[in-house]
Amino acid sequence: MDMQTSFLDRLFDAGLLIDTGVDGLYGRSGQFEEVIAAFERLIDKVGGADGAEAMRFPPGMNRAFFEQSGYMKSFPQLAGTVHSFCGSELDHMSLLKCMEVGEEDWTKDQQATDIVLTPAACYPLYPTVARRGKISAKGALYDLQSYCFRHEPSKDPARQQLFRMREYVCMGTEQHVTDFRQSWMDRGVEMMKAVGLDVTIDVANDPFFGRAGKMMVNNQRDQNLKFELLIPITSTSNPTACMSFNYHQDSFGTKWGLNLEDGSVAHTACVGFGLERIALALFHTHGLDVNEWPENVRATLWG
């Protein structure tokens, strides 16, 4: 914890992250953003020739799609919903009074809107693709990036509540999407090497909720459905996942009605880059001043 706090403090002191008073909710400096932009250009360079269709969604998604996704079954503890005041003038008066007195929780009468904070960049994609009809026999590839929300306040700067995820999502046959995942595992290692980061890849699991979640975790690990690319940031013994490589089998295909031209259910896989985490790994490894970073790293990012 001390080491985490001190890295966070160093980031604040250097002005790279800006304290907002809420753990895991930070502003970013121009230099921090420039590192993220440079790394995203590197992603474009490596993945660009694949011809993915780019889509950008805001960090909120349709609540109906969120409900249909089943996210609340698995990760209720991480979800964030958007609530607003929907009352009358009289309600407004009592709201203001409540806020002024401060004894009661003024948010208790806020009502859920049709918007939920996006938990992963690819969540709005599946219903969008499903609406378009059948997927080409050659498969489909999408390029996404979004701020994502996960309710897990922490002093670890690598565990933020609002952070950006860049993703490639592949839909097609089992062979097609597992090949896609493998190719990005290889590319990910090469990319991180090129920017001077020491990485390992390991089998992983999502943070499923509760005891039932324990079984989901075991199932996910037994079937090698998730791998993570790990880089030491705040701990060398417990390195941070900076990329993840997920094979969903046909679960999203079945859930959203994603079918290939031959009528079979599409398999899907996604590869995610935790952009803030990668930037933090770079700052942690090479120092807080980008001008002092090794020449080859600078050349890869800004050459």
Next chain:
Amino acid sequence: MNETIRELLGRVGGLPVPVTEIADDADLYAAGLSSFASVQVMLAIEESFDIEFPDSLLNRKSFASIKAIEETVAQIIKSREAA
């Protein structure tokens, strides 16, 4: 026990085919049991038999077939009696 497991599987397993058509040793995942449904089956079995699955048995293998579920439940009951 077999009857109870079949009844629970039929109720919460979300299988596309009737449980009566599934043999004791048939692969339940191949029959359409999803990961999430297998969790529901686990919770229903715990309640019905008044047992608790230890973490080591919370895996796909324990729910791979009706026979596997029976053996797992029997193992938990036996270890509880031994304790």
